[in-house]
Amino acid sequence: MANNITSKITADSDDVVFLMVPFPAQSHLNQLLRLSQLIRSRGFPVHYAASVIHCRQVKLRHDTLLNTSGIIFHELQTPSFTSPPSSFSEKFPDHLWPSFEASWTSHEPVAALLRELSSSTRTRRLVVIHDSLMSCVVQDVASLPNAESYSFNCSSAFFTYCLMSHLSGKPFPAQVDPDAIPTADNCFPPNLDKILGIVIEFNHIRHGKLFSTCRAMDGPYLDMLAETETIEKKKKQWAVAPLFPVITTANEDDKTDHPTLEWLDKHPPKSVIYVSFGSTTTMSREQINELALGLEESKQRFLWVLRDADRGDIFDAETTILQLPEGFEERVKGVGKVTRDWAPQLGILRHPSVGGFMSHCGWNSCLESLTMGVPLATWPMQSDQPYNAILMTHILKVGVQVMGWGERHQLVTSSVIKKSIENLMASSEGHEVRTRAEELGKAIKQSVEDDHIWELNSFLAYAAR
Numbered sequence: 001m002a003n004n005i006t007s008k009i010t011a012d013s014d015d016v017v018f019l020m021v022p023f024p025a026q027s028h029l030n031q032l033l034r035l036s037q038l039i040r041s042r043g044f045p046v047h048y049a050a051s052v053i054h055c056r057q058v059k060l061r062h063d064t065l066l067n068t069s070g071i072i073f074h075e076l077q078t079p080s081f082t083s084p085p086s087s088f089s090e091k092f093p094d095h096l097w098p099s100f101e102a103s104w105t106s107h108e109p110v111a112a113l114l115r116e117l118s119s120s121t122r123t124r125r126l127v128v129i130h131d132s133l134m135s136c137v138v139q140d141v142a143s144l145p146n147a148e149s150y151s152f153n154c155s156s157a158f159f160t161y162c163l164m165s166h167l168s169g170k171p172f173p174a175q176v177d178p179d180a181i182p183t184a185d186n187c188f189p190p191n192l193d194k195i196l197g198i199v200i201e202f203n204h205i206r207h208g209k210l211f212s213t214c215r216a217m218d219g220p221y222l223d224m225l226a227e228t229e230t231i232e233k234k235k236k237q238w239a240v241a242p243l244f245p246v247i248t249t250a251n252e253d254d255k256t257d258h259p260t261l262e263w264l265d266k267h268p269p270k271s272v273i274y275v276s277f278g279s280t281t282t283m284s285r286e287q288i289n290e291l292a293l294g295l296e297e298s299k300q301r302f303l304w305v306l307r308d309a310d311r312g313d314i315f316d317a318e319t320t321i322l323q324l325p326e327g328f329e330e331r332v333k334g335v336g337k338v339t340r341d342w343a344p345q346l347g348i349l350r351h352p353s354v355g356g357f358m359s360h361c362g363w364n365s366c367l368e369s370l371t372m373g374v375p376l377a378t379w380p381m382q383s384d385q386p387y388n389a390i391l392m393t394h395i396l397k398v399g400v401q402v403m404g405w406g407e408r409h410q411l412v413t414s415s416v417i418k419k420s421i422e423n424l425m426a427s428s429e430g431h432e433v434r435t436r437a438e439e440l441g442k443a444i445k446q447s448v449e450d451d452h453i454w455e456l457n458s459f460l461a462y463a464a465r
Helices: 026-041 052-061 094-103 107-119 141-142 158-168 192-201 215-226 250-254 259-264 285-298 343-349 362-370 385-397 414-425 428-449 455-463
Strands: 018-020 046-051 073-076 126-129 147-151 206-211 236-241 272-276 299-304 336-339 356-360 376-377 397-400
Touching: 018 026, 018 107, 026 046, 026 052, 026 073, 026 126, 026 147, 026 362, 046 094, 046 107, 052 073, 073 107, 107 126, 107 141, 107 192, 141 147, 147 455, 158 215, 158 376, 158 385, 206 455, 215 236, 215 428, 236 455, 259 299, 259 336, 259 343, 272 343, 272 414, 285 299, 285 414, 343 356, 343 362, 356 362, 356 414, 356 428, 362 376, 362 385, 362 428, 376 414, 385 397, 397 414, 397 428, 414 428
Parallel strands: 018 046, 018 126, 046 073, 126 147, 147 206, 206 236, 272 299, 272 356, 299 336, 356 376, 376 397
Antiparallel strands: none
């Protein structure tokens, strides 16, 4: 079988050049960097363009196993922006909006870069892969005769299909309590219309679409998206995930030294629940106390990443230290570990001691967890996360629910948290969920190992034609 990084699809020469233009949020930055590494590993020249701050951020936080050598980073000059702290009273990360707006002003420097790369005598084709939220920035690609652009969607196909269905007045495509159905109105801020306007205005410039998903998880919804609009039938689409190594050797694992992994080494297989809510979530002190009590009372082993949400500029201020109940860490010593550092999530989920993941259901987290065969305890916060949670619990049935979207305004109590942990880690229901997650993980890995199934290979063959 093919190695999960090296493929038969490789560049015969360097006349096909790739340019990546990510959106400035951590999971978006990381996913396009992972794709950059995969494409670079096939021999293609790869350029990655983001602001000075966000180039620095993605290089600082990239996966330990990800080799960024050979990727050419372009630090775009963007206007300065405010970088306020997050607020737990507003679950959508409105505090990041200034950094988003600054990124949308980078049209001119990106246009100059496009002209430079496309005009090189060695460039037969310039392939621009841009985050779907950055189409306005790469709009000049349409004026270059040897360039093609492809949008990159960091969300699940299920979410994209649900959002399109909602906006066109179609029913929600899953059996869910009406009060728990996520909608554009209850998942996004009022300025969603502005975001959609930025996305839709320049949709026509793209030659095709890449989805950060795979058919093993999202197949029916990828097919439905391909059939939604007549104009979209003319656009090719590929599901290219997972974009990270799905199998590592012992030597590679040695490179991922981290205190969290050393702690996991001391515990039995599938005995630890990993708890993390991504880079844009801030919990109130009251909710943190309830979560701590629920973890303690569950009597289950746990690894909890407790961090404040990212600011627009993560280098702008000291990180806020979130407080735990007095004596908590001492009481759970040996059974639970709390880390306030940036943790190697992929390495944690890959670790044999991890048997569950309490998650906000960001799509990157869902992909990583299920590829490693780890079931989820779902606790969505905003944006696409409530949709992803329904995909996990109601459709794929590889997760148990901590909080349904209908209870999003309520404090999640320690008893509810305790029950969900016990359901996932120590019940017959949890065993069935874990079995399905493990089977799905095998199917996802198989799709990467088989050159004829992994759609990334199909895309690269098409782009390099």
